[in-house]
Structure formats: structure tokens, C-alpha cells
Amino acid sequence: MQTPAPSPPKRPYVMGIETSCDETAVAIVSADRQILAHVLISQIDEHADFGGVVPEIAARSHVDILPLLTEQALEEAGLGPKDLDAIAATTGPGLMGGLMVGMVFAKSFALAANKPFIAVNHLEGHALTARLTGEAEFPFLLLLVSGGHCQLLDVAGVGKYTRLSSTIDDAVGEAFDKTAKLLGLDYPGGPAVEAAAVNGRENRFQLPRPLLGKPGLDFSFSGLKTAVRRVAEDCVAKRGALHADDVADICAGFQQAVGDCLIDRTEQALKAFMIRHDSERPTLVVAGGVAANRYLTARLRALAAEHNAALEAPPMALCTDNGAMIAWAGLERLIINPAIDDQAAQARPRWPLDETAAALYGSGKKGAKA
Ligand code: KG4
Ligand code: ZN
Numbered sequence: 001m002q003t004p005a006p007s008p009p010k011r012p013y014v015m016g017i018e019t020s021c022d023e024t025a026v027a028i029v030s031a032d033r034q035i036l037a038h039v040l041i042s043q044i045d046e047h048a049d050f051g052g053v054v055p056e057i058a059a060r061s062h063v064d065i066l067p068l069l070t071e072q073a074l075e076e077a078g079l080g081p082k083d084l085d086a087i088a089a090t091t092g093p094g095l096m097g098g099l100m101v102g103m104v105f106a107k108s109f110a111l112a113a114n115k116p117f118i119a120v121n122h123l124e125g126h127a128l129t130a131r132l133t134g135e136a137e138f139p140f141l142l143l144l145v146s147g148g149h150c151q152l153l154d155v156a157g158v159g160k161y162t163r164l165s166s167t168i169d170d171a172v173g174e175a176f177d178k179t180a181k182l183l184g185l186d187y188p189g190g191p192a193v194e195a196a197a198v199n200g201r202e203n204r205f206q207l208p209r210p211l212l213g214k215p216g217l218d219f220s221f222s223g224l225k226t227a228v229r230r231v232a233e234d235c236v237a238k239r240g241a242l243h244a245d246d247v248a249d250i251c252a253g254f255q256q257a258v259g260d261c262l263i264d265r266t267e268q269a270l271k272a273f274m275i276r277h278d279s280e281r282p283t284l285v286v287a288g289g290v291a292a293n294r295y296l297t298a299r300l301r302a303l304a305a306e307h308n309a310a311l312e313a314p315p316m317a318l319c320t321d322n323g324a325m326i327a328w329a330g331l332e333r334l335i336i337n338p339a340i341d342d343q344a345a346q347a348r349p350r351w352p353l354d355e356t357a358a359a360l361y362g363s364g365k366k367g368a369k370a
Contacts, residue, residue, distance in 0.1 A: 009034045012085035012334055015073065016327025019062040019102030020094025020122045021147070022046075022053045026066070026073040027323030028084070029331055033132050035324050036077035039069050044187065051181050059097030066105050073323070081113035086340075088118040088330025090125065092348030093148070099347035107343055118330035119345035123353045125325035126287040127155060130312035132328040136285050140312070141273045143266050143300070144353075146288030147173035147188070150219045152269045153353060154276070155285070158332045163354035164269055165217030172258060173290045175221035179228050179254050183247045193251045194293050200245075200252025205231045207257045212264050219265060224257055259299045266300065270307055285312045292319040 009030035018025040025040040043061050047053050074080060089106035091099055103119070110117035126144055130136035138160075142153040150167040170178070173190055180189025185196060207227050210220035228250060235246040266284070274282050284304050291297060297313045304311035318324060334340055352360065 009036060012331060013077075013079065013083060014086045014088055014118070014327045014331040014334060015070075015084050015106075016120070016125075016323045016325070016330055017066070017070070017087070017089040017102045017106045018122070018125070018321055018323045018326045019066065019098040020090045020092070021098060021321060022058050022061075023321040024062050024065045024069055025321060025323035025326075026069045027327045028073055028077045028079065029132065029324055029327040031331060031335070033328075035132075036079070037073040037075075038322065038324055039072045039076065040322055041065050041069065048187055051187055052177070053095070055095045055097050058095055059101055062098050062101040066101065070105075070109070081109065081115075084113065084115055086110070086116045086118050086330055086334050087113070088120045088326050088333075090122045090326050091119040091342075091345050092121060092351035094122055094349065096347060096349045099349065103345070103347050111343070116334070116341035117343050117345075118333055118340055119342035120326045120329045120333070121351050121353060122321075122326075123149065123351075124159075124161075125329045127153070127161070127285070127353065128158065128329045128332055129287055129314045129318050129325045130285040131332070132324065133314045133318055134312040135310075136283050136312045139273075139277055140283035140285050141266075141270055141309075143262065143269075143284065143286045143291075144288050145172045145262070145286065145290035145296075147171060147177065149288065150221070151353075152217055152265065154273065158329075158336055161353040163352070163357040164272075165219065165265065166360055167219040167221065169220050169222035170225060172219070172221060172262070173288070175225050175258065176290065178225050179251070182225075182229055182232055183242065183250060185247070185251075188289075190290060190293060193255060194295060196248050197251035197255045197295065198248075200248035200250070202252045202256040204249040205253045207231070207253045209257050209260045209264070212261055217265050217269050219261060221258070221261070224254065224261075228254055255293075255295055259296055262296060263299055263303050267303055267307070270303070270309060274307070280308060282307070282309045283312060284309045287314065287319065289320040292316040 010032035087110040177189035185192035
């Protein structure tokens with residue numbers, strides 16, 4: 001008996017292009033949540049000597065690599081430009097040079113293929129990833145933790161975001177990156193701190209938990225960063241240098257303190273969310289680069305279990321910046337509005353998800369991966 005040929009992925013097919021920071025990424029997704037192509041080049045090595053992302057280098061690199069990556073993505077999916085239903089690209093927030101490169105390239109590609117162009121908010125890409133990789137139905141509570149942001153949001157639908165809180169100083173990924181730099185670890189700091197923390201003792205040093213237990217849902221990490229600096233300087237003063245066990249212990253203590261702060265705020269927000277939506281089985285989504293941290297997601301999973309909530313955490317490769325999240329957000333927008341075409345859109349270095357919320361202080365002033 002002949003086995004029936006597998007049915008093709010469900011239309012529409014949307015290509016997504018991400019260039020807002022130091023990853024050049026292109027992906028193609030289908031309506032039935034298949035990732036038909038996923039290619040990405042990180043510029044980490046090009047920026048490593050500078051300890052952070054250099055905007056000019058990032059933009060030039062995107063220019064060099066984007067045409068080739070786009071060709072690779074089409075080849076991987078076995079599609080031609082005419083087979084696509086739309087081309088999406090990140091148009092903000094992020095570094096202006098990179099945003100311009102991705103947007104102009106995607107707009108031109110869309111015009112040449114006679115397809116609509118969709119302007120995607122990078123944060124919306126993170127926010128909706130859990131609907132590409134999991135079952136996150138609206139409404140859900142979103143903890144968005146990345147290099148440039150740390151926010152809690154009530155997500156009622158595509159484009160329907162209410163910001164509940166934000167950081168009053170550093171973003172959480174930024175705190176990881178600065179801690180890593182201070183301890184002589186690699187950039188980006190998140191994975192390096194997580195790896196070093198595995199062998200560390202969480203309780204050797206007393207580190208603060210800013211705003212823990214305080215009213216409100218805002219976050220703060222700059223005091224923790226300052227405390228890490230003080231503790232590291234003490235180690236050097238006592239032992240002549242920072243030893244591997246010092247680094248491990250500081251990283252473990254830092255990560256635990258970050259975890260305590262995230263859990264405290266998320267728990268308050270979750271309780272309020274359950275009342276607001278009269279929900280006994282709420283969905284908690286964690287998204288953004290810091291959601292790749294296994295220690296933190298394990299703690300969030302435990303918190304969710306305690307409150308009968310479902311935790312949706314995308315796989316690690318889709319937590320950090322990628323093209324699939326942009327393609328998926330574009331696809332969700334295309335389904336809602338089949339006549340969409342954002343050829344007139346402009347790049348926006350700052351673009352809050354909740355446009356009605358008060359302007360951000362602290363990390364809101366900076367671009368992606370501040
Ligand atoms: O979402 P993302 O790729 O870029 C932005 O939109 O900002 O997030 C990057 C951030 C960096 O600060 C990086 O250090 C952090 O995510 N990060 C992590 C981990 N992997 C990446 N932070 C903690 N633990 C990790 N495993
Ligand atoms: Zn991001």
C-alpha cells in the first residue's frame with residue numbers, strides 16, 4: 001500500500017528578517033507553525049573586543065550578509081520569492097543602522113516579488129513566539145526579559161498590550177552582560193554567567209534584591225550590579241586576584257538574586273492577572289534572550305505550578321533574537337489584516353509595545369541589548 005504524500009505546509013508563508021542588533025537572521029514560517037527555514041549569523045566575534053555591540057560595525061555586517069542569508073533561507077524552504085505571501089522585517093526598536101538595512105532590503109524584496117511588506121515590532125516578535133512554539137492562547141501574562149527590556153505585560157491579542165511594569169534602571173540582560181564584563185567573562189554575558197554559576201555557591205556573598213516585596217511591579221537591577229562590583233573588589237583586595245571560585249560564587253549569588261526579583265514581581269502580577277481575567281488556569285509566557293536561562297525558567301516553572309498556571313517558554317534558540325519570531329509576528333498580522341502592506345513604515349529606534357503607557361525611564365532610553 002502506498003503511503004499518502006505529506007500535505008504541504010499551510011499557507012500563508014511569511015519570511016521574517018531580523019537586523020535590530022547583532023544577529024542577522026532570516027526565517028520562513030507557515031500558518032500551521034512550521035519553521036520552513038531558519039538561518040542566522042551572530043556577529044558576536046566582531047564585537048567581542050569592544051565588550052558590547054558597535055552600531056556601525058553591526059549595520060555594515062548586516063549589509064554584507066543579508067542577501068546571502070535570504071538566498072539560503074529560500075533554498076532551505078525549497079521556495080522562490082513568488083511562493084511567499086509576505087515579507088516581514090523588524091522596524092524597531094533597536095539600533096537605527098541595522099533597522100534601516102533590514103527594512104530597506106525587505107521592502108525592496110517585497111516590491112520586486114510583488115508581495116506585501118509587514119513592519120514588525122521586535123518586542124512583538126518575542127511576545128508572540130510562544131504561539132509559534134506552543135499553545136499560548138490570549139490573554140496571557142508576559143514576562144519579557146532581554147538585553148534591552150524587563151517588563152511585565154498583559155497580552156490580550158495581537159497588538160493589544162498593556163504594560164504592567166518595567167525596569168526603573170537596567171534591563172535584566174544588561175545586568176547579566178555588565179556582571180560578566182566586570183568578572184572578565186565573555187560577551188554576551190548571560191550564557192557565560194549561567195555557565196559559571198553552575199559550580200558556584202549561592203550564599204557565599206550577601207547580594208541585595210532591589211524592590212523585593214515592595215508595592216508595585218517594577219524591576220530594578222542597578223543596585224545589584226553595584227553590589228557585585230563591591231564584592232568582586234573585596235575578593236581582589238583579600239586574595240590579590242579574582243579566582244575561578246570567586247567568579248563562580250558571585251555568578252551563582254547574582255543569578256539567585258535576579259531569580260528572587262523576577263519571581264517576586266511575576267507572582268504579584270500573576271495573582272492580579274488571575275483576578276482581572278477571572279482565570280483559574282492562566283498562561284504565563286516568558287520571552288526574550290534571558291528566557292534562555294535554564295535556572296530562571298526552572299524557577300518560573302515552579303512558580304507557575306504553584307499557581308496552577310501554564311508556563312510557555314520557547315526553546316532556547318527562539319528566545320534570543322532570530323528571524324522566525326519576526327516571520328511569525330508578521331504572519332499573525334497578515335491573518336488579522338489580509339490587505340496589510342506597510343511600505344510606508346519608518347524605522348523606529350524606540351517603539352514601546354504599549355503605546356499608551358508613560359514613556360520609560362531607565363532602559364527605555366536605549367536600543368536593543370543596551
Ligand atoms: O532578546 P535578545 O537576544 O536581544 C535583545 O532583544 O536584547 O537578548 C539578549 C540578552 C543579552 O543581554 C544576553 O546576555 C541575554 O539575553 N541572555 C541570557 C542568556 N542567554 C542570553 N541571560 C541570561 N542567561 C542566559 N542563558
Ligand atoms: Zn530581542
